[in-house]
Amino acid sequence: xxxxxxxxxxxxxxxxxxxxxxxxxxxxxxxxxxxxxxxxxxxxxxxxxxxxxxxxxxxxxxxxxxxxxxxxxxxxxxxxxxxxxxxxxxxxxxxxxxxxxxxxxxxxxxxxxxxxxxxxxxxxxxxxxxxxxxxxxxxxxxxxxxxxxxxxxxxxxxxxxxx
Numbered sequence: 001x002x003x004x005x006x007x008x009x010x011x012x013x014x015x016x017x018x019x020x021x022x023x024x025x026x027x028x029x030x031x032x033x034x035x036x037x038x039x040x041x042x043x044x045x046x047x048x049x050x051x052x053x054x055x056x057x058x059x060x061x062x063x064x065x066x067x068x069x070x071x072x073x074x075x076x077x078x079x080x081x082x083x084x085x086x087x088x089x090x091x092x093x094x095x096x097x098x099x100x101x102x103x104x105x106x107x108x109x110x111x112x113x114x115x116x117x118x119x120x121x122x123x124x125x126x127x128x129x130x131x132x133x134x135x136x137x138x139x140x141x142x143x144x145x146x147x148x149x150x151x152x153x154x155x156x157x158x159x160x161x162x163x
Contacts, residue, residue, distance in 0.1 A: 082125070
């Protein structure tokens with residue numbers, strides 16, 4: 001299993017997203033003819049140890065440049081090192097404490113907590129670590145890539161099994 005030191009739900013090897021089909025995602029989207037809405041989504045998907053509440057992406061609202069959802073990093077979990085290829089990410093931490101280890105060989109670190117905004121530049125290697133063994137980290141995640149996970153590449157990490 002890729003992407004987590006503690007089980008966070010099913011996800012295939014390689015860290016690719018699992019969960020709802022595109023048809024199911026679209027069926028849960030309310031189309032107001034110009035304004036679309038996903039109301040209180042219950043569907044959760046997994047990628048690299050992080051659970052995502054269904055948000056908005058090219059798959060359900062037809063966006064061309066953006067995606068957005070709510071991510072949960074379970075207690076004690078690690079989302080293994082990766083880079084975002086040619087897209088930006090902004091996060092707002094709603095709950096919990098998280099550490100980003102980043103840079104070449106993940107030699108730098110920054111701790112964040114509820115109330116912090118975070119911006120991750122394209123191509124920066126980073127690993128996400130929940131600093132609590134009890135509480136999840138919950139964050140709003142916005143990406144300048146409407147496909148969400150298709151342009152993410154794993155990078156080596158001392159925490160990744162076999163890495």
